[in-house]
Amino acid sequence: MGRAPCCDKANVKKGPWSPEEDAKLKSYIEQHGTGGNWIALPQKIGLKRCGKSCRLRWLNYLRPNIKHGSFSEEEDNIICTLYVSIGSRWSIIAAQLPGRTDNDIKNYWNTRLKKKLLAKQRKLDQPPPIPYCNSSSNSSSSSSSVPQLVVPPAPPSIHDYDFTSLISSFPQQHHLYPPPNMYHHQQGFESLLIDDDLSHLMACVVSNNQQMEVQQGFYGSTTSTESTTTTSWGPDMTSLVNYSSSPPPPPPPLLYQDDASPASRYFGMQML
DNA sequence: AACAAGAGCAACCGCCACCTT
DNA sequence: AAAGGTGGCGGTTGCTCTTGT
Numbered sequence: 001m002g003r004a005p006c007c008d009k010a011n012v013k014k015g016p017w018s019p020e021e022d023a024k025l026k027s028y029i030e031q032h033g034t035g036g037n038w039i040a041l042p043q044k045i046g047l048k049r050c051g052k053s054c055r056l057r058w059l060n061y062l063r064p065n066i067k068h069g070s071f072s073e074e075e076d077n078i079i080c081t082l083y084v085s086i087g088s089r090w091s092i093i094a095a096q097l098p099g100r101t102d103n104d105i106k107n108y109w110n111t112r113l114k115k116k117l118l119a120k121q122r123k124l125d126q127p128p129p130i131p132y133c134n135s136s137s138n139s140s141s142s143s144s145s146v147p148q149l150v151v152p153p154a155p156p157s158i159h160d161y162d163f164t165s166l167i168s169s170f171p172q173q174h175h176l177y178p179p180p181n182m183y184h185h186q187q188g189f190e191s192l193l194i195d196d197d198l199s200h201l202m203a204c205v206v207s208n209n210q211q212m213e214v215q216q217g218f219y220g221s222t223t224s225t226e227s228t229t230t231t232s233w234g235p236d237m238t239s240l241v242n243y244s245s246s247p248p249p250p251p252p253p254l255l256y257q258d259d260a261s262p263a264s265r266y267f268g269m270q271m272l
Numbered sequence: 273a274a275c276a277a278g279a280g281c282a283a284c285c286g287c288c289a290c291c292t293t
Numbered sequence: 294a295a296a297g298g299t300g301g302c303g304g305t306t307g308c309t310c311t312t313g314t
Contacts, residue, residue, distance in 0.1 A: 016282070016308085039299065055300075056283065091302060106303075107281055 007039065007050040017057055021047060025054055026062045034058075060101045067099030071108055079105060079113060 028045045035041060039051035047054065060066075071079075075097055082093045088109075090102035097105065 014284075037299080050284090052285095052300080053283075059301095060282075088303065102302075103282075110304095111280055 007042075007052075009050075011048060012050045012053075013048045014053075017049075017061075021049065022057070022062060025058060029058060029062075056103075060103045065099055066101065068104075071100075071113075075100070076113060076116075079109060080117065083109065 024045050024047055028041070034055075035044070037051075038055040041047075042049045042051055042054050049057075078096055079093055082089075082096060086092060088106070090106045090109075094100050094102040094105050
């Protein structure tokens with residue numbers, strides 16, 4: 001059975017709102033509130049609009065203290081930082097920017113900020129190659145603790161993301177969420193860890209059998225002669241890395257302070 | 273001046289979670 | 294427990310304005 005529409009589509013006006021409609025809606029809500037029922041509201045005030053449309057118009061345009069106009073550098077940084085850590089959770093991002101709506105931020109990201117970041121990244125010099133460790137390689141059989149380096153056929157460029165500038169823009173407290181960003185998705189990464197001096201990178205990938213594997217390497221200015229190591233999680237983290245069909249549910253956001261240990265400075269994984 | 277392409281943004285659509293009955 | 298109603302959200306669309314040719 002199909003879902004009943006929230007309103008009579010045939011008798012509902014669509015498209016841009018007129019100043020009269022705005023005035024009606026604004027005046028009513030300011031005097032009476034929404035009454036807790038957006039669907040019934042348009043009939044009450046004689047608007048031929050869908051209740052959802054009224055809600056959207058109020059939240060995104062009419063409600064007091066809405067901030068219109070260009071975004072500041074600080075707002076840019078907050079949006080970028082949160083996008084990297086939580087993805088396109090626009091309502092959560094909007095909650096960190098008083099006066100901005102999720103729609104505004106979403107539009108801003110899609111039309112400008114994304115391009116701005118890409119342009120910034122293109123300006124970066126050719127980065128040094130990232131050493132990769134193939135976790136399936138037989139590195140443990142070697143007497144040396146230095147594993148064999150494997151150059152992937154098509155090495156993903158971590159420099160597709162400007163982590164340095166993103167991390168430098170972090171506020172005092174850091175929100176941690178598991179969702180990967182666009183880059184992670186493209187490369188199959190589930191999460192990334194970068195330590196304090198930005199020289200070491202740890203990436204979690206999910207292999208075909210849905211086992212999570214860890215690759216660790218060096219990043220940035222560290223000399224390419226440094227080795228990488230295959231890492232396995234400690235036993236207390238097994239539940240995080242051994243799942244059979246679907247990723248674990250996202251934990252609530254965590255906070256850590258700037259003086260937290262380097263190991264805690266990571267994206268996407270909850271510290272245990 | 274006219275047209276095309278691109279950018280910006282308001283609004284819509286459809287899905288999902290939660291609540292109520 | 295199941296079904297229906299509503300709010301909330303993210304993705305997408307399409308209109309308008311600006312810029313380039």
